[in-house]
Amino acid sequence: MRATSYPLATLRENPAEAEIVSHQLLLKGGFIRRVSSGIYSYMPLMLRVIEKISSIIDKELKSIGCNKLLLPLLHPAELWERSGRWESYTAGEGIMFNLLDRQNRGFGLAPTHEEVITTIASEIITSYKQLPICYYQIQTKFRDEIRPRFGLMRSREFIMKDGYSFHSSEEDLKQFYEKMETAYIKIFSNCGLETVGVDADSGSIGGSASKEFMVTAESGEDSILFTESGSYAANIEKANSIPTKEIPIKVQSQDLLFTPNQKSVYEVCKQNKIDSTQIVKVILFLGVFDDDSQLPILVCIRGDQTVNEVKLFNLVDTKYEKSLINLSIIERNIESEKNLDNLPFGFIGPDINDSIIKSDSNWQKSWLRIVDHSANNLNLFFTGANKIDYHKINSFNSMSQKFINADVRNSKQGDYITIKGTETLIEKRGIEIGHIFQLGQKYSHKLNAKFSNKEGKLENIWMGCYGIGVTRLAQAAIEQNHDDDGICWPIHIAPFEVNLIPTNIKDSNQKNLAEEIYLELKNNDIDVLLDDRDIRAGIKFKDSDLIGIPFRIVIGRDSINNEVELISRVTKKSIKVHRRNILEKFLYESKLMYN
RNA sequence: CGGGGCGUGGCGCAGCUUGGUAGCGCGGGUGCUUUGGGAGCACUAGGUCGCAGGUUCGAAUCCUGUCGCCCCGACCA
Known part of the structure; x- marks a missing residue:
């Protein structure tokens, strides 16, 4: 891409509406623009990040045999009445946007897709021979949050990967759930993120076991408790522990x-x-x-x-x-x-x-x-x-x-995890970016999704469901990777891998060299942004730091000797490289970062 | 839903107390100079002061209502 035809739209000053750093940087860097409370446009830079995350997810899920599809956003009320969630999702918590069509029939904008996918499964799946099977999509979700905040962290319209698996037994569900857990760990590490998996409450989705994947960050909205050794980790909503000892009362008195x-x-x-x-x-x-x-x-x-x-x-x-x-x-x-x-x-x-x-x-x-x-x-x-x-x-x-x-208390930092244990809990804030559930037969029962088992008897299908907040993950990545100058994207999900900067585009020598290197990088499938704008070099450097491209190749004074510089966004270390070695050098350095 | 704050060119803000017909910085455009970390000078374009009523000769400013946005709070017994 060329900066002249790919407007960066960065801002000079922090927008007043943003409080946390990741939200400020997304706005300042021109990644997103607010349309209404909790509703954002994803600008081209943002879309590139979303697409990178999506393809990392695709690759991993396809490797464990999941099938990608796309489900509707607009769901008939009748479908949600069958699962018994219409009332609590509209009147109760009011989290589901809902409306009437011209025929006066009720509809809702999907906050999640269990109902639709289970209905499909009930129609398609008839025999145990078709199981297990897993479908997933990467789709927009709508939730009328009580308080949308922090940009993409808690928005009312957001992009989510949601997957649903169907099994002929609880045992098979459990096995697949573990496979999914492994896939999730790979996905997050392939996104260049550090995450903690914690036991979690299943909430309104329901089901038995569930696990959340958290990016630890001060600005996180969840509290997580875990031991130093990692032997225990849970969301505060779920965590069980032994409170510290009380000081006993010795004297009993009847007096008020x-x-x-x-x-x-x-x-x-x-x-x-x-x-x-x-x-x-x-x-x-x-x-x-x-x-x-x-x-x-x-x-x-x-x-x-x-x-x-x-x-x-x-x-x-x-x-x-x-x-x-x-x-x-x-x-x-x-x-x-x-x-x-x-x-x-x-x-x-x-x-x-x-x-x-x-x-x-x-x-x-x-x-x-x-x-x-x-x-x-x-x-x-x-x-x-x-x-x-x-x-x-x-x-x-x-x-x-x-x-x-x-047990109806919140666990606290310092609690023991077992009566005789010696390990105590540490408390940190976390951003939930993924959640996996063993749903069991809750939805198949309510939506009548049955299959014939080996004995020829009808049985409710066993289900699991698996979510990743794609847009939230992107913002959490910034919360975890930034400095005073801007974003430091992990290269895996950066909008571009390298920013090619001729310091003075009017210098024909620089211009030609930049064009040559640009072509060479592009021909090798490297995501490169050529900053061919006719502006001062300082602005290009500032923008480059702000939008967080992991590598920068500067074509400047030494271009006369066919020398350029390769600079790392995070370390700011610069090395001089001869023009003919730049591709090789870049591939070497970026490979280190990918691993 | 409760509490707090804020709505003034694309962005950040001043002006409001004490009404007199809108200003600053950044950004945009043109020209000259400059050119490796958000340049300098000059000229220039751009605003329903959130919206609707009201008070007044006159409202960004005062009054009433309303809408929107941001922050805090679901442990107060």
Whole structure:
């Protein structure tokens, strides 16, 4: 490509709208342009990156026998009603853009494609002899995110690779899942990225085992916990661990503790010289189910711990036949006062009476009481006395209410991973760029996708699904690879491998030499950008650094002696090379970088 | 959804408190000089001041409404 016919459109200053460095560099480098919140145009440079990532994915997936196809974006509501996800994806979380056609039929823009692909599979697959089979696509996805942010990190329209595999047994699914995991590791390393694989919650996609692939970065939206040795790694949504030891309470007292206005764990500890591990705090939630019923939930947890809402959601969801579509904290506001009578906010104990739920409330009339392990293990603890301005010492043994004992806490840095273990957890931020799931028979069951097994009996097809956020991966790569001057693309996914810069295009000697080398590189299938603009060399260098092309060949003063320079973007090291050796030298240096 | 901030040429911003008919830097165009890290001088083009009402002789500025964008928050008991 020639810079004169391939407008770079770089910006001199950082756009005000971007906060994190990768987003700033994408805008500044002219890779993307914002059209609306969470909606971006991919400019030619960006598209080249996307295409490189796509072809790395293609190569690896085809090598394990996956078949590429392309599915529609516009899905009929009826299809999603069959899988039972229409309600929760539109009315519930509202993540699915939806609309009516001129016939007044409902449609949605696809946030994911299980429904469509499973329907296809149900029509095509009839026998175990056709299995296993895996389809995938690289497609635009639409999700009306609660808060789109950070450019391509969390956008409402984005490009994703999504794959779906079909199997005749759970065993076969597991084997393929592992094959896919290996392929994913290769894909990310072939993109020049460092990733961590972590155990994950399956979320609304459903299924049993699932694993996320994370690029570690400060700006990541996920918390991941892992051991130094790598023996354990999990998303905080999923991580299980042993909390640090509490400081036991020695003396039992029946007396109420006067704690005026001390509504938080922090205040109670500070004013009364109590350790936060000696407190059980109570947090109230309201669950809403798909049949509109509303369940008040009371969660008890040790004062120094925090509630993991994902674990809590899953616990409540699996406890009931109907499905939970929303879980929110009950705060003191008009809504809660309408349903609760004289609730002593800030001083609630685990044993607060069911009778505080008003009789005319449309909530269920008794609390679902849950105790996290961290609190359940305490013999005695300080907790709310259910009376404004008072706490007391209490124990679960002395309470008459029924509690469900469960793990609903967030793991923390410093936790042990097993009771007798010596390894503790480290916490870091991560950007999720890939996720693989063993779906099992959830979708095949709902969408009636069956096959005849060896015994001639009909059975639901076993399924797996596998995603990679292509556009997110590109931005995560920048988050991981940049410096003060701009992007430092890994060569594997860089828009160009080398930037050819004649410092003065008006010098016919330079111009001719540049043209010759340009042709030579192109003829050897090297992605080269020739900066043939008639501008000062400084601008070309700045642009080159900004858009992050891994190598630069400068044709300047020494061109009179047929000498050029080969410079690495990352190290800035420059070597002088004779014109006749430049191809060979470049191939040698770039090969080092590819490996 | 709650809280905070911001909407003024392509980009970054000033002007608003105290109304008087829009300015700076970068970028664009032309010319001359310059030419290995975002050059200098001169000239020049380019703006519904987010939108809609209102107050006023007069509104970017004051009032009301509305739309959009960005940031923080789903642990407050």
